[in-house]
Amino acid sequence: MKQVFVTTGTQLPFDRLLDMVDEWAGQNPQVKVVAQSNDVVKYSNFTTKSLLPPNEYKSFVSSSDVIIGHAGIGTIITAHEYNLPLVIMPRKYELGEHRNDHQVATAEKFKDLEGIYVVTTKDELYAILGRSNLPPCKRKDLPNRERLVKNIKHLIHL
């Protein structure tokens, strides 16, 4: 593993996850960590960028070996676009990390997809990052998407 891309979305901070990644990065100086987050906290072992312009975002993602993120849909779609393994930690409402617990639900729904690794604790996160082989997200046949597209198209022309 040479580079890890961390993303926690554009709206809310998620320092619980970033603190864990910071500690891990300190123990693994050979890995370059790039983080996109609107956290204002300074981390010792990587730099955070608040809102990456889309082209920089793209270039960081495409040169990374794994993505670590919150359980946001944008993150899940990105991991599929770039065929990367994705480690996700859902934000928790009780810790003030989001407006509700929908990320816990999202993580639950997506946890069985190939290439997605859901973690809730530091130990689980480090265990996944310590694995020598992490199969990535794969593009699959998407009959559900075709169906949605067809139906919206039909409604537009109705």
Next chain:
Amino acid sequence: MKKVLAIASGGGHWKQLILISKAFEGCDTRFVTTIEGLPEEEGIKKYNIVRDSNLNEKINLIVTFFQVLKIVITFRPNVIVTTGAAPGLLAMMVGRLLMTKTIWIDSIANGEELSLGGRISKKIAHHVFTQWEHLADGENVKHEGSVF
């Protein structure tokens, strides 16, 4: 040619809108989002950027509302399609005011219950879709596929 206004806030909502953008083929489509650079990334030339807002930010909501209103009045779409969140909901309201067909597609992130925007859209949008089969109610909320 049908004119479509396709709107979503930046991030996951925008990505989902792009994933279904084949639905707009053959239409005169204008995209609206909240982050500079996103439309260019997709090679989209016809777009507007509006201020991001969420339901806790009243001032931003008002600014976004008037930005969306201006875009709809100028572009005069036949249909407004959104995948959320707050800017999309405002577009549903504007569409309702201006008698334009409105379609709300609830984000796939909402697998336990419909988003707040989706629940409000049930009352104001012409069509509301959920991407989770078990959230369809057989009446106002339909399930007709999902981005995954």
